[in-house]
Amino acid sequence: MATYSKSDTHTESQIYLSTRGGDYGLSFENVVLKGLAADGGLFLPHEIPSAKDWESWKDLSYTELALKIFSLYISTSEIPTDDLRGLIERSYSTFRSKDVTPLVHLHDNIHLLELFHGPSFSFKDCALQFLGNLFEYLLARKNEGKEGNDRHHLTIVGATSGDTGSAAIYGLRGKKDVSVVILHPKGRISPIQEAQMTTCPDANVHNVAVTGTFDDCQDIVKALFGDADTNKALKLGAVNSINFSRILAQIVYYFYSYFQLAKTSSTFKVGDKVRFVVPTGNFGDILAGYFATRMGLPVDKLVIATNENDILDRFWKTGRYEKNGPAPSSEANGDNNDDGVKETLSPAMDILVSSNFERLLWFLAYEFAATVGMDEEFNRKQAGQEVSVWLKDLKQKGGFGPVYQDVLTSARKTFESERVSDAQTLDTIKLFYEKIHYVLDPHSAVGAAATLRSVERAGAEIPHISLSTAHPAKFADAVEKALKDEAGFNFEKEVLPEEFVGLDKLPRRVTEIENSWQAVGKLVEERVSEELKAKSG
Numbered sequence: 139m140a141t142y143s144k145s146d147t148h149t150e151s152q153i154y155l156s157t158r159g160g161d162y163g164l165s166f167e168n169v170v171l172k173g174l175a176a177d178g179g180l181f182l183p184h185e186i187p188s189a190k191d192w193e194s195w196k197d198l199s200y201t202e203l204a205l206k207i208f209s210l211y212i213s214t215s216e217i218p219t220d221d222l223r224g225l226i227e228r229s230y231s232t233f234r235s236k237d238v239t240p241l242v243h244l245h246d247n248i249h250l251l252e253l254f255h256g257p258s259f260s261f262k263d264c265a266l267q268f269l270g271n272l273f274e275y276l277l278a279r280k281n282e283g284k285e286g287n288d289r290h291h292l293t294i295v296g297a298t299s300g301d302t303g304s305a306a307i308y309g310l311r312g313k314k315d316v317s318v319v320i321l322h323p324k325g326r327i328s329p330i331q332e333a334q335m336t337t338c339p340d341a342n343v344h345n346v347a348v349t350g351t352f353d354d355c356q357d358i359v360k361a362l363f364g365d366a367d368t369n370k371a372l373k374l375g376a377v378n379s380i381n382f383s384r385i386l387a388q389i390v391y392y393f394y395s396y397f398q399l400a401k402t403s404s405t406f407k408v409g410d411k412v413r414f415v416v417p418t419g420n421f422g423d424i425l426a427g428y429f430a431t432r433m434g435l436p437v438d439k440l441v442i443a444t445n446e447n448d449i450l451d452r453f454w455k456t457g458r459y460e461k462n463g464p465a466p467s468s469e470a471n472g473d474n475n476d477d478g479v480k481e482t483l484s485p486a487m488d489i490l491v492s493s494n495f496e497r498l499l500w501f502l503a504y505e506f507a508a509t510v511g512m513d514e515e516f517n518r519k520q521a522g523q524e525v526s527v528w529l530k531d532l533k534q535k536g537g538f539g540p541v542y543q544d545v546l547t548s549a550r551k552t553f554e555s556e557r558v559s560d561a562q563t564l565d566t567i568k569l570f571y572e573k574i575h576y577v578l579d580p581h582s583a584v585g586a587a588a589t590l591r592s593v594e595r596a597g598a599e600i601p602h603i604s605l606s607t608a609h610p611a612k613f614a615d616a617v618e619k620a621l622k623d624e625a626g627f628n629f630e631k632e633v634l635p636e637e638f639v640g641l642d643k644l645p646r647r648v649t650e651i652e653n654s655w656q657a658v659g660k661l662v663e664e665r666v667s668e669e670l671k672a673k674s675g
């Protein structure tokens with residue numbers, strides 16, 4: 139595999155390393171196609187670029203802004219500018235809003251960033267429409283002039299708590315040289331999400347329902363990537379936010395919404411600070427906000443909003459990252475919170491271990507190493523070692539920490555956190571419906587509840603952008619539960635988009651399987667080989 143060092147054609151932000159120190163000097167193409175590093179770590183650019191001219195981006199369209207941002211992370215020697223522009227334009231032409239991610243004023247200084255106007259009605263489309271086209275582009279280039287077995291065939295294996303899977307399927311269905319296998323936790327996703335995935339008729343799409351949780355599915359994916367034989371035989375690729383391109387694509391809407399606010403508010407101008415509040419599970423979305431902040435966007439705080447699966451909230455409060463922490467006092471019964479992942483009304487965030495937190499840990503460890511004042515190479519190495527130790531403890535002992543006080547202080551400089559219970563989620567859906575007739579989905583309601591608390595702390599003069607991550611129709615049970623007593627509320631009329639009508643009647647394709655990475659590996663091999671045989675025969 140090609141390795142790079144800083145050059146005329148690649149800046150430091152266009153070359154990638156692994157959070158666990160094993161890989162170094164990789165190009166964007168390598169990183170996109172590999173997904174996960176060979177040492178089990180996640181890829182990061184050697185450095186986050188500072189966007190010195192970011193203020194001059196304020197009048198750009200969503201796609202023009204995406205091109206500016208992507209170009210900082212992708213060398214033109216890998217993807218020429220015109221090709222990248224074409225990929226971006228194709229990817230966002232499928233959105234139902236001309237703004238792609240419109241910003242809606244909710245109340246006072248609170249704004250809602252609607253991220254669900256793509257084909258599958260969740261924020262995942264913002265990255266997965268692009269990633270689908272990117273895979274197609276890279277594979278077409280690799281396979282030029284090749285036939286049959288010589289062609290590079292990518293097998294995507296993804297884990298989903300409902301939204302990544304549907305967005306990945308919508309982004310990759312029918313694409314050449316790619317098979318998509320999506321694992322979801324059986325019975326733990328919403329009926330619409332299940333229908334979106336399992337009714338897809340394309341031959342390159344395969345659904346697997348695992349007896350277990352989302353974390354089990356994510357562990358299976360990581361085990362398959364870690365198994366050299368499977369990886370070699372199937373040429374695995376990732377659609378989860380372990381794939382760095384997912385994070386990259388999500389940076390765009392932080393800048394875009396900031397500029398939208400400056401355009402529509404009479405009191406807010408470019409240069410002023412804003413708070414973003416992000417419903418958080420796997421930590422990919424908010425990590426993109428961290429990148430935007432480090433690139434120069436004036437962010438007062440990034441507020442993590444978790445549901446009752448609150449490992450991240452507990453980390454920010456205690457410095458310990460533990461799967462099974464104490465239950466909060468309001469729910470305490472003297473026991474530890476040791477039942478594993480909880481099923482909540484915001485199921486897409488029912489995640490015990492947040493995969494991308496590892497990326498933030500790397501930056502925190504790097505900053506800590508830098509205080510000793512050694513050179514960059516040394517600090518990167520130290521960061522990789524520290525992250526490896528933390529992640530090993532997480533795997534073997536179920537947690538790590540408390541981390542050094544300086545590391546926690548540094549995490550608290552940029553982030554705050556909030557935990558929102560199911561009861562508070564329902565109250566928030568009700569509140570916004572009663573006050574302004576807006577219907578939030580339960581994940582966005584977790585964010586909105588955290589936003590109201592953040593306003594209390596920060597003051598009403600700081601604008602808040604609360605991220606709305608899914609359309610309410612994807613989570614009918616929670617929405618109907620919250621609004622069933624509201625006079626005149628009618629789910630079909632007020633919420634249900636025409637795209638969902640009749641979806642539940644279509645034929646489904648899904649295979650149920652036990653929670654075993656070996657069994658899943660075997661199934662994936664069988665399905666892909668049947669698919670390829672059918673295509674060639």
Ligand SMILES: Cc1ncc(COP(=O)(O)O)c(C=O)c1O
Pocket residue numbers: 260261300301302379417418419420421422423424486487581582607608
């Ligand atoms: C609707 C919805 N909201 C929020 C999240 C959390 O986002 P992240 O995993 O990037 O933290 C997810 C999925 O993870 C989701 O599907």
Ligand SMILES: N[C@@H](CCOP(=O)(O)O)C(=O)O
Pocket residue numbers: 297298299300301302303377378379380419420422486487493
């Ligand atoms: N909520 C996600 C979980 C997977 O997260 P990802 O961002 O790592 O893909 C989902 O809907 O599947």
